[in-house]
Amino acid sequence: MSYRGRFAPSPTGLLHAGSLAAAVGSWLCARHAGGQWLVRVEDIDPPREVAGSAEAILAALPAFGLQADDRVIYQSSRTAAYDAAFAQLQRAGLLFPCWCSRNDLAPSGGMHRDGHCIAAPAADRAPAWRIRVPDEEIRFTDALQGPQSQSLRQSVGDFVIRRVEGFYSYQLACVVDDAWQGITDVVRGSDLLDSTPRQIWLQRCLDLPTPRYLHLPLVLDSQGRKLSKSERAREVDAEQPMPALRRALSFLGIRPDTAAMHPSALLDAALAGFDPRRLSQCSDHHLL
CATH class of the missing domain: 3.90.800.10 (Glutamyl-tRNA Synthetase; Domain 3)
Structure with a gap:
């Protein structure tokens, strides 16, 4: 099967530097492999969702040059x-x-x-x-x-x-949807590294394929804590996307030598010299 990667944000807040770095990293890996890059909204936890955040995230991604290759899937429609x-x-x-x-x-x-x-x-x-x-x-x-x-x-x-409320767990929904979408490679933050063994066990129980995994280092705040929406991390500015996009690439160890003034051109320059093996040179650090 050809490469199929994905970015799967939860609508619990707006797109911040950590989630942008994960999106860019997964996009680069997919494009480097000549594969597809999909977007899935993991909206299966209504009590934690922030109204309008799913729409805001989906609207921001194209501003950073990140275009999905298929329609967006919402987990809330997959019960x-x-x-x-x-x-x-x-x-x-x-x-x-x-x-x-x-x-x-x-x-x-x-x-x-x-x-x-x-x-x-x-x-x-x-x-x-x-x-x-x-x-x-x-x-x-x-x-x-x-x-x-x-x-x-x-x-x-x-x-x-x-769960008691009737909501399915992230682990089950993620496994079912990765298989249904034909995901071959999962590129995401290392905060989810601990979830992977549970997902592999569920894949075995459900007779589903196991994708390849690549867990990126975490983006940290000025206090050395993981950036997360729950900590009210600052939203990246989709109106002025270049500074945040350059920081995301720098975090991933990519500093394209280009004066590109548009996100798509900057991503193309980054992709030209991209090698997933070099991601090992980056480590958890600040991106603020």
């Missing part, structure tokens, strides 16, 4: 696919309902490792649904971070697939 995956896992006997509170799980460090709920069922409220995880190491090689290994049972335990 039937998640229902089907949930049913498949349930038929395989991998899921169990869970009424455990945080206090119930406190003795085990907030994790669930028993393969069944240790709390009494509550008739007055719906349960969360968890997947049983194996007592084995999940291993993969990240294209930038190198060999990775994680024991799901020890690190995350039996994790939630569908």
Whole structure:
């Protein structure tokens, strides 16, 4: 299968420097491979969403020269696919309902490792649904971070697939949609590196392909903290895109020698000398 990458923002705020760097990094990798670059809005957590942010992010991307090769997919329209995956896992006997509170799980460090709920069922409220995880190491090689290994049972335990409110987890939705969209390569921030073993386990359970992974270093704020929308990171200026785009490229270790005055021309110059292997030369640092 030819290369298909994606940028998958959550609409919990506006496009900031960290998400722009991730978008540019994934776009460059896709274009370098002669592949496609898709955009998917991961709007499956309504309580955390900021009204209008999805539209604002999608409107900002073209201003930075980032054009998707197919229509934008919204996860909020994909519930039937998640229902089907949930049913498949349930038929395989991998899921169990869970009424455990945080206090119930406190003795085990907030994790669930028993393969069944240790709390009494509550008739007055719906349960969360968890997947049983194996007592084995999940291993993969990240294209930038190198060999990775994680024991799901020890690190995350039996994790939630569908929340009490009925919302599907990021892990399940991401796995189902990456397979449905034919994603071959996932390029994203290293804050999601820890999620990858869970996603690989779900791919195996659902008999879905596992894409290649490349996790980029994180953009940090002036205090050394990860930039995130929840910390009210400053929005990048789509009206004056060149400064933010140059900073994003510089963060990725790319400094094209060009006087380009337009984002598309700057991206073309960056792509001409781009080598994904050189991304290893960049590291977590400030971009403000």
